Amino acid sequence: MKTGLSMPEYPGQAALNELKRLRALPSDEARKEHLKKLPEEGWVAYLAARRYHDALRRNMLIEQPELIPDKLERVRALVRLGYGTPHYETEAVVEKILES
Numbered sequence: 001m002k003t004g005l006s007m008p009e010y011p012g013q014a015a016l017n018e019l020k021r022l023r024a025l026p027s028d029e030a031r032k033e034h035l036k037k038l039p040e041e042g043w044v045a046y047l048a049a050r051r052y053h054d055a056l057r058r059n060m061l062i063e064q065p066e067l068i069p070d071k072l073e074r075v076r077a078l079v080r081l082g083y084g085t086p087h088y089e090t091e092a093v094v095e096k097i098l099e100s
Contacts, residue, residue, distance in 0.1 A: 022035070032092045054081045
C-alpha cells in the first residue's frame with residue numbers, strides 16, 4: 001500500500017528543467033543571484049517546480065524509508081521536504097524586496 005502524500009499540481013517539464021539547472025549552479029550564492037533576477041512568472045514557475053520536486057522526494061522517502069535508515073535523520077528530512085524553504089530562496093526574496 002502506498003503511503004505517500006498528495007502531490008501538488010504538475011508544474012510542467014520546462015519549470016522542472018529550470019529547477020534542475022538552478023540546482024546545478026555551483027553555489028548557494030549563485031542560486032540566490034539567479035533567483036533574484038527572475039521575473040514574477042519565473043518565480044511562480046520556480047516555486048511550483050520546487051514544491052513538486054520536494055513532494056516527489058518526500059513521497060519516495062515515505063515509501064522507501066530504507067533510503068535514510070536513521071529514523072531521526074529521516075524525520076528531519078521529511079520535515080524539511082514538507083515545510084522547509086532553501087535559505088538561498090529566502091535570501092533572494094528578502095534582498096529583492098530591500099533593493100526595490
